[in-house]
Amino acid sequence: MGKVRARGRMYPQSVMRVIQAAEKALEQTLDASKDSILGDIMTAEVVPKQTGELERSAIIDDSQSKKGKVTLIYDTPYARRLYFHPEYNFRRDKNRNAQGLWLEEWANGKKDNVVKKVFRDLWKRFAGGLIR
Numbered sequence: 001m002g003k004v005r006a007r008g009r010m011y012p013q014s015v016m017r018v019i020q021a022a023e024k025a026l027e028q029t030l031d032a033s034k035d036s037i038l039g040d041i042m043t044a045e046v047v048p049k050q051t052g053e054l055e056r057s058a059i060i061d062d063s064q065s066k067k068g069k070v071t072l073i074y075d076t077p078y079a080r081r082l083y084f085h086p087e088y089n090f091r092r093d094k095n096r097n098a099q100g101l102w103l104e105e106w107a108n109g110k111k112d113n114v115v116k117k118v119f120r121d122l123w124k125r126f127a128g129g130l131i132r
Helices: 012-029 037-044 079-083 112-126
Strands: 058-061 071-074
Touching (some): 012 112
């Protein structure tokens, strides 16, 4: 086998731009806009709904985005109980797909590619042509 040599240059400004673009993209991946994950969750109508307070309580915690972590929090006293009990008989007159474990499809299921795609598209846009 032959040896291969390679040379490359690192441009610190470009590296920082890509890192900052990744942080911004991560923060906006869960955002409440139409093309985001939270918007997709609301459109899918999977959150149990009686008064709508559970859906409205969704908060995006991006305080650890520099470490690569953004969290979606449903901030009601009963959110945990509803989420971890899929055996409950959720009413479906307001949200037709209401269920427990409503975020699993986006975390580990069929829609986890949607999360990756939204992040990738935002990252490319914010990097300003440095990522293809």
